[in-house]
Amino acid sequence: MKMSGAQAIIEVLKREGVRHLFGVPGENFTPMMDALYDEPSIAFIVGRQEGGAAFMAEAYAGAGGGVGVVLGARAVGATNLSIGVHTAMENSTPMVVLLGQLDSRFRGREGFQEVDLDRMFAPLCKWSVEVSNAQRLPDILQRAFHLARSGRPGPVVVSLTEDALHDELQAHFSEPLAISRPRPSPDEVSGFVRRLAEARRPVIIAGAGVKRAGAEALLVQFAERCAIPVLAAWRRHDVFPNGHRLYCGHLQMGTHPALVDTLRQADMLIVIGARLNEITTQNYAAVSVGQRILQIDIDDRMLGKAYPIEQGIVADANQALEALLEHTFAVPSEGWAQSRRAVYEDVTRLIVEPHEDYVDNWQIIRELRAQLPDDAILTNDAGNFAGWMHTFFSFRQTNTYVGAASGAMGYGMPAALGVQLAHPDKTVVSLSGDGGLMMTIQELETAVRLKLPIIALVFNNNMYGSIRMHQEKAHPGRVIGSDLGNPDFVLLAQAFGAQGLRVTNDAAFANALRVALAASGPVLIEIVSDPQRISVRQTIDQIRQSGIRQ
Known part of the structure; x- marks a missing residue:
C-alpha cells in the first residue's frame, strides 16, 4: 500500500483505536492535517496552548479513553507540552506524543527551531525516538503505542522530521500487540x-x-x-x-x-x-x-x-x-x-453549617458530595485549596477522580475537558486555585467551542496559597512573590462564551452548583475565599505565630 508518511501516521492512529487527537498544529504538520481531513473517525481537539492540550490528552487517557495522543510543533510547541509528558510519566498514563522536527537535511546546521527532541525528552518518558525515514513510520509508531500501554504505562515521544511526513513509502501494518499481564509464580x-x-x-x-x-x-x-x-x-x-x-x-x-x-x-x-x-x-x-x-x-x-x-x-x-x-x-x-x-x-466528619458571611471550604465539599451523582468525575489543580477535597470528599465509585501526581499547576480545568471527551455522559467538575487556573484559562475557549458542559470551580484567594504557607512556616511575615492580582472571573468566563457565577459565602454555593449542573455548556464558579484560611487546619496567623515561636 503506497502512501505518504503523513497518511501512514493517520492509518496507525486509526488501527490503534485513536478517536481523539489533541494538540496545536504547526506548519510542518500540514501534510498530517491534510491526511486527517480524510479520516472522519478521528477528531482533532485543537487546544489554545500545547501544555493545556497535553493535559487534556493525559486526562483523557487517565479517565479510560485509551492512549492519549498529543501533537506539538517543533521546539517551541514541544517545550510547551513537556509538562504534560512529565505528568503522564508520574501518573503512569499511556500517551503517545508526536512532535514536529525540521527537515532531516537541515539537522545539525542550526536550522530554525532545531532541538534534539529525542534527547531532550528521554528523561521524561519511557522511550523517545526520532524518525527521518518514512518507511520506518508504521513499525515505530505501532511500537510506540505498545510501549505506552505495556508494563507500567507511560508516555512515548516520537519526533517526526518534515521530510518523513512528505516522503512516500510502501506501507505495511501489523495488528496491535496484546499487552502482557505477568502473573506471580x-x-x-x-x-x-x-x-x-x-x-x-x-x-x-x-x-x-x-x-x-x-x-x-x-x-x-x-x-x-x-x-x-x-x-x-x-x-x-x-x-x-x-x-x-x-x-x-x-x-x-x-x-x-x-x-x-x-x-x-x-x-x-x-x-x-x-x-x-x-x-x-x-x-x-x-x-x-x-x-x-x-x-x-x-x-x-x-x-x-x-x-x-x-x-x-x-x-x-x-x-x-x-x-x-x-x-x-x-x-x-x-x-x-x-x-x-x-x-x-x-477526622473527616463534615458538619452541616452553611455560612452567610464567608466561605468555609468544608461546606463547599459537603455540598459537592450532596449534589453530585456518585459517578461524577473530579479533577483538580495543585494548591492548598485541594486539601479540603483530598481530605473530605468521599469517592464512592471507581474511576471518579483524575489528578496529577506530578503536582502540576494548570492541570485541573484542561483535564476536565479530556475527561468529558472520554465520558460525555458523565458530570465532570474541576477544582482549581486562582494561581493554577490562570496558567491554562485559555482552554475555557476550547470547552466553549466544543460545547463541553464542564463545571470549573476556582477558589480565589488572590495568592499562590501553598507557596505562601511554606513562606510563613519558614520565614514568618516575610512575604514576597506569592500575592496575586486577578481579573473578574465572571466577566472573563462570559467573554469566552461560558457562563460565569460568583459566590462570596458558602451558603450561596448550593444554588450556584444547581445552576451549573442544569447548564448545557461550560460554567465557571468563582468561590471568593478568605486568604487567612490557608489550609485545612491552620490560618496564616496561626502558622506565622507558630513560626515566630520557633
Whole structure:
C-alpha cells in the first residue's frame, strides 16, 4: 500500500483505536492535517496552548479513553507540552506524543527551531525516538503505542522530521500487540501468604497500578478476605471505595496526623501498584526501617526503590490479586481495621453549617458530595485549596477522580475537558486555585467551542496559597512573590462564551452548583475565599505565630 508518511501516521492512529487527537498544529504538520481531513473517525481537539492540550490528552487517557495522543510543533510547541509528558510519566498514563522536527537535511546546521527532541525528552518518558525515514513510520509508531500501554504505562515521544511526513513509502501494518499481564509464580504467592499470616497490624497501600490494571474490585475482595485496612496512595482516592469499612484515608500533602498513624503503627505494609514516594510516605518519615514491606508492582524497578522490602513480586495487579484470592488467609483481629476506620471517620466528619458571611471550604465539599451523582468525575489543580477535597470528599465509585501526581499547576480545568471527551455522559467538575487556573484559562475557549458542559470551580484567594504557607512556616511575615492580582472571573468566563457565577459565602454555593449542573455548556464558579484560611487546619496567623515561636 503506497502512501505518504503523513497518511501512514493517520492509518496507525486509526488501527490503534485513536478517536481523539489533541494538540496545536504547526506548519510542518500540514501534510498530517491534510491526511486527517480524510479520516472522519478521528477528531482533532485543537487546544489554545500545547501544555493545556497535553493535559487534556493525559486526562483523557487517565479517565479510560485509551492512549492519549498529543501533537506539538517543533521546539517551541514541544517545550510547551513537556509538562504534560512529565505528568503522564508520574501518573503512569499511556500517551503517545508526536512532535514536529525540521527537515532531516537541515539537522545539525542550526536550522530554525532545531532541538534534539529525542534527547531532550528521554528523561521524561519511557522511550523517545526520532524518525527521518518514512518507511520506518508504521513499525515505530505501532511500537510506540505498545510501549505506552505495556508494563507500567507511560508516555512515548516520537519526533517526526518534515521530510518523513512528505516522503512516500510502501506501507505495511501489523495488528496491535496484546499487552502482557505477568502473573506471580506459585512459590511467590505461597511466600506472600506465609508472610502475611505473621502480620498483626497489616495495611494495604494501593496506587495507580491497581487502577491501570482495573483491579479495584479484586482489591476490595482481597482486603475483605484478610480484614486489612486500605490507604490510598497520593492522588489515587478512587482506588478503593471511600465509604467501605476498610478504607482508612488518603496519603496526601498534609495528611491528618491521626491518619498517618495508621501507617506508622502498621507492622506490615502491603504495597500494591504504588510507589513509596515522598508524599505517600510523608517525606519518608512515616515508614520506619522496622516495618516489613511486601510489594507488588508490574515494574521491577519500583521494587525496593524507596525502602528495603521483604518480598517483591513483579506482576500485574489484577493477576496478582487473582492468584492471592485462590488461597485461604489467616485473618488478623478485625479490631485493628475497625479502630483505624473509626479514626478516619472522626477526622473527616463534615458538619452541616452553611455560612452567610464567608466561605468555609468544608461546606463547599459537603455540598459537592450532596449534589453530585456518585459517578461524577473530579479533577483538580495543585494548591492548598485541594486539601479540603483530598481530605473530605468521599469517592464512592471507581474511576471518579483524575489528578496529577506530578503536582502540576494548570492541570485541573484542561483535564476536565479530556475527561468529558472520554465520558460525555458523565458530570465532570474541576477544582482549581486562582494561581493554577490562570496558567491554562485559555482552554475555557476550547470547552466553549466544543460545547463541553464542564463545571470549573476556582477558589480565589488572590495568592499562590501553598507557596505562601511554606513562606510563613519558614520565614514568618516575610512575604514576597506569592500575592496575586486577578481579573473578574465572571466577566472573563462570559467573554469566552461560558457562563460565569460568583459566590462570596458558602451558603450561596448550593444554588450556584444547581445552576451549573442544569447548564448545557461550560460554567465557571468563582468561590471568593478568605486568604487567612490557608489550609485545612491552620490560618496564616496561626502558622506565622507558630513560626515566630520557633
